[in-house]
Amino acid sequence: MSAFSVRDAPFGQFCRLVLGPLVFLYPDEKAGFQYEAPEETPVEVPTPQANSSSTDTDADVEKAEPVSSLGQSKPGYQTVSWYGETDPENLQMWSLAKNIITFSQICLLTFSVYCGSAIITSAQPTFVEVFSVNVQESSLALSMYVLGYGIGPLFFSPLSEIPAVGRNIPYFVSFTLFIIITAVTSRVSNFAGLVVLRLIQGLLGGPVLATGGASAADILSFPKIPYETNADFILLNRAKRLRKSTGNENLRSDSEIKQGNIHFMSLLGGYLTTPFLVTMRDPSIAFINVYTGLIYGIFYSYFESFPIVYTQIHGFSMGIMGAIFLLLLRAGRYLALVKLHYEPYTYQNGIGSPEHRLLPAVFAALIAPCGILIFAWTSRDWINWVVPTIGIVLYMSCVFVITMCIFIYLPISYPRYAASLFAANSFLRSAVACAAIHFSQPLFTNLGIGKGCSVLAGLTWACFVGILVLWKYGDKLRARSTFAQVY
DSSP states (O other): OOHHHHHHSHHHHHHHHHHOTTSSOOGGGSTTOOOOOOOOOOOOOOOTTTTSOTTOHHHHHHTTOSSOOOSOOOTTOEEEOOSSTTOTTSGGGOOHHHHHHHHHHHHHHHHHHHHHHHTTGGGHHHHHHHSOOOHHHHTHHHHHHHHHHHHHHHHHHHHTTSTTTTTHHHHHHHHHHHHHHHHHHTTOOSHHHHHHHHHHHHHHHTHHHHHHHHHHHHHSOOTTOOOOTTHHHHHHHHHHHHHHHHOOTTEEEHHHHHHTTOOHHHHHHHHHHHHHHHHHHOHHHHHHHHHHHHHHHHHHHHHTTHHIIIIIISOOOHHHHHGGGGGGGGGGGHHHHIIIIIHHHHHHHOSOOGGGGGHHHHHHHHHHHHHHHHHHHHOSTTSOTHHHHHHHHHHHHHHHHHHHHHHHHHHHHOGGGHHHHHHHHHHHHHHHHHHHHHHHHHHHHHHHHHHHHHHHHHHHHHHHHHHHHHHHHHHHHHHTOSSSOOO
């Protein structure tokens, strides 16, 4: 791993904090570096109308900032930018090796958090026996964790969009605390304490689920998309170093100039409210969040039928039944569509309308209920277990395509607010999933597998109408938004 990669990791930043600029030097700290100052250009002073209110979101978003301009920037600043098109600190210029290392770490963190939710399900019968709770109460160990990883990103992910904070600090702080709480949870001896700690565990593990998508949008180049987000953090720190080395106090990053003399607490409050403001004021985002919440709730409810079908009807052990979840890997065939069709299309024609990315989801949403119905009405002891499993493969593949299309649509349409949007989306999805964990078991107990899954299939077909509306009229919904990127 290069010194460049180590320097930007928490270890490298800690070494620099302790030892100062003696180790892992930046290019502008090395001997012989000459900074070529750009020409001074006057900075437009915000009008009184733009500063009239600390909650004037319309004025904010016109400047691509999620908070209002409470302070005024002074004219004559020199903007610090990249050192040319091949600047190695530019996120879009990172080497393939660094992209792979960074993205792999994000995937590993995400995998760990999701494992933390599902890994406890096999212990629920033990909770019933040891803690003398009923089945619904034992499910709290799972549902509170799921709810927690929906709430956590609302606080940590918007912080990652503040240029002075960046992505690494929320990652490092939240996941370090997650590891500590996980160790504490393993030693708890009462059920109430377990449920509370599981909620906190989810709160601390959740930020990576939302911020990870924003980090991917930062580092993975997308043809002809203006890259934004947290290059601001790199340039802000570069401006600080250059002011120190050159003595020129007029050197400022673009984010410093835009934010002027806004107090940090006002800035913090603005960023923390961004997930709610965008969701409430943007019809397409509100629509997407409700839609994905419904999809996620159906998804979790569907899983609750697996033990009934494979252990009670077909006599599988819990271990063998768990292998059914490996069918999710087949959904990865969607990546072939991305590689063979969308990537060449984008390089040749540009990004086009973001709604173009939703077309596979339209077909997937139409087919997904068929998979549920196949599973529902072939789950009989006289029908081979392979037949309902085919329905699972069909449904899982379709849901994977739907979610991937939506998660691509969000950062393309709203690149500046990617982390906040994923945080709001994660919260609604997790809240619905938390409820689904508790209502799905009574659903299948009272209606049976056939009728219970048919209810889920009907809701899934309603979701098809939703994604069709978004594909057909998404551009009109975005046109009413003050947040969306215009293409």
